[in-house]
Structure formats: C-alpha cells, structure tokens
Amino acid sequence: MTGNDQIQDQIAVTVALLRERLGVRGKTLRQALRRAKHRLPRRVYRRAMILARVENMVDHPKLRLTLNSPQLLSAAGELQTFLRSIDLADRRKGWWLGMLGGLAFNILVFAVLLLAFLAWRKII
CATH class of the missing domain: 1.20.5 (Single alpha-helices involved in coiled-coils or other helix-helix interfaces)
Structure with a gap:
C-alpha cells in the first residue's frame, strides 16, 4: 500500500471517528471539521485542516505525487489519537x-x- 492510499484510508477513518465521537455529520473531512471546529483544540484543528486541504488532491493522480505523505500521516495520527481519547x-x-x-x-x-x-x- 502506498503512502497516498494510506492517506485516503486515514481520512476515511478520521471522518468516521468524528461522526462517532463528536456526532458531527459531513460527507467530506472539510465539512465535518467545519462543524467540529469549536470542539477541537486549536493545535489539533490546524493539523486536521492540513488533511482537509489535500483531501481532493489525493484523488487526482498527478497532484497526488506532490503531497508530503509523512506529514499528512502524522497529522492524521494526531487527530485520531485525540478523537480516540474522548470519553x-x-x-x-x-x-x-x-x-x-x-x-x-x-x-x-x-x-x-x-x-x-x-x-x-x-x-x-
């Protein structure tokens, strides 16, 4: 599995966690984050917006090559860690x-x- 496929999977997992843990609806990560903005710490929200900005680029074959996969995977991991810690x-x-x-x-x-x-x- 390439880093770009992992990014798509991580975005999907993140949207699912936002729905489950915060009750936020939205088909895309950007829509879900817009509704969850005030429930997330500023640092986590900024990292999540990095993912939201590149959500459309991941689907495009040539633009996908310009993405910084380690940074995006790190941002997804940080956001998912925060969401999983919500009781x-x-x-x-x-x-x-x-x-x-x-x-x-x-x-x-x-x-x-x-x-x-x-x-x-x-x-x-």
Whole structure:
C-alpha cells in the first residue's frame, strides 16, 4: 500500500471517528471539521485542516505525487489519537451535571428573590 492510499484510508477513518465521537455529520473531512471546529483544540484543528486541504488532491493522480505523505500521516495520527481519547460516558455525565448545576442555581436565585419579595412586603 502506498503512502497516498494510506492517506485516503486515514481520512476515511478520521471522518468516521468524528461522526462517532463528536456526532458531527459531513460527507467530506472539510465539512465535518467545519462543524467540529469549536470542539477541537486549536493545535489539533490546524493539523486536521492540513488533511482537509489535500483531501481532493489525493484523488487526482498527478497532484497526488506532490503531497508530503509523512506529514499528512502524522497529522492524521494526531487527530485520531485525540478523537480516540474522548470519553463519551464522561461527556454525557458532564452534560447532565452542567444541566443540574444550572437548574440548582436557578432555583436558588428564585428562592432568594422570593424571600426578598416577602420581606419587602413584610409577610415574613
């Protein structure tokens, strides 16, 4: 398998990981990265954009020869390592805890405002 075929395979694996780990849809890597931009660290996003820029060039037989395969494979490996390190259960738990924390804060603010109103009206 040549380096260029590996690049195509790595791009396909990366798009699949983006769908699985971040829930991002997109037929191409560029579309998927556009939707996942704010969920990725800046360094990882920049490396991923290197892959996205050459995604169309990999299919072209003559342009394929101009690609820097080791750099592209390194970028794909770094992005895939980051995506595989995402713990989906922890993200779900964090979402629920954030929602419950916001709800608790709102209830606390409501109780304080209610007590302040009752004290103002000299009911308590």
